[in-house]
Amino acid sequence: MTFSKQISGYESDITKFIEELKKKNPKLEEQQLAGRALLWDKTPIDLDSQQRTQESRVDQQPYVYQNNH
Template sequence: MALYESEHTKFMREWMAQHPQEQQEQQAGRALWWDKPQDAEARKRAAAAKVPTKAYYYQPD
């Protein structure tokens, strides 16, 4: 049984095979935007400071 693979996925696989240097560029971009060090204490403070959402958001006080 063959699994479906979109045209875009096929294109990207072929393109990445033809341009192996892009793997490094992709990893650098990910490190720039996503792979950030996590601070457990800051996350705990943010969770404690969170204000609960009302059941009906647009209801006036």
């Protein structure tokens, strides 16, 4: 959708900066994807091991510093 007063050839300073940065470092997007994969993309959860972990969990006492002796 275009508006009547919209300028079609305008590029902001930020857009120009990003394009210039990509020209200087062509591997920038690959590095960004690698960083994202390192921090955010997780391996799929194995449901069997998740169930085994939940079943082997020991409930914590309501007040952990109180002894039952």
